[in-house]
Amino acid sequence: MSEQTGVLFVCLGNICRSPLAEAVFRDLAERDGVAGRFVIESAGTSNYHIGEQPDSRTVETAARRGVRMSHEARQITAEDLDRFDYVVAMDAGNFGRIRKLAGGAERRSELRFLRSFDASAAAVDDLEVPDPYFGGADGFDDVHDMVERACRGLLDHIMTERPL
Numbered sequence: 001m002s003e004q005t006g007v008l009f010v011c012l013g014n015i016c017r018s019p020l021a022e023a024v025f026r027d028l029a030e031r032d033g034v035a036g037r038f039v040i041e042s043a044g045t046s047n048y049h050i051g052e053q054p055d056s057r058t059v060e061t062a063a064r065r066g067v068r069m070s071h072e073a074r075q076i077t078a079e080d081l082d083r084f085d086y087v088v089a090m091d092a093g094n095f096g097r098i099r100k101l102a103g104g105a106e107r108r109s110e111l112r113f114l115r116s117f118d119a120s121a122a123a124v125d126d127l128e129v130p131d132p133y134f135g136g137a138d139g140f141d142d143v144h145d146m147v148e149r150a151c152r153g154l155l156d157h158i159m160t161e162r163p164l
């Protein structure tokens with residue numbers, strides 16, 4: 001991925017938050033005309049939902065906002081940590097598991113919280129995208145809002161860090 005920047009979004013199940021972040025980030029990059037500069041994927045730290053399509057509540061919330069999702073859940077591997085430039089965790093549980101997977105070795109990727117790219121979240125030190133899976137319908141709208149703000153920040157960050 002020397003010319004393209006690799007971004008891997010990671011949550012627990014890879015059926016709600018990280019496939020949403022993948023789709024939102026791709027949508028923003030497409031709208032900005034820079035999608036070709038990226039390899040964008042998502043994965044889960046668990047094996048709970050491998051092979052499954054995204055959660056229908058996430059897909060419907062995204063569709064209402066004009067974002068199309070297409071993904072098959074997979075589990076993150078240690079190789080991902082060297083294949084991608086940015087590994088972007090949704091919450092502290094994911095972050096800790098990814099760090100454990102790295103095994104203390106030097107890795108190509110930079111591990112970050114997604115919301116660290118949202119200035120409004122970083123300012124109040126609220127860096128987690130909460131897991132919406134067991135909650136109500138409102139949770140999916142809240143998660144979409146958070147993911148959208150942070151993905152905008154992440155895209156702007158990378159375009160500044162890695163200008164052509």
Ligand code: 4NP
Pocket residue numbers: 011012013014015016017018048131132133
């Ligand atoms: P995600 O949400 O990590 O955003 O994909 C979850 C999906 C499934 C489960 C937990 C979180 N689960 O426990 O099955």
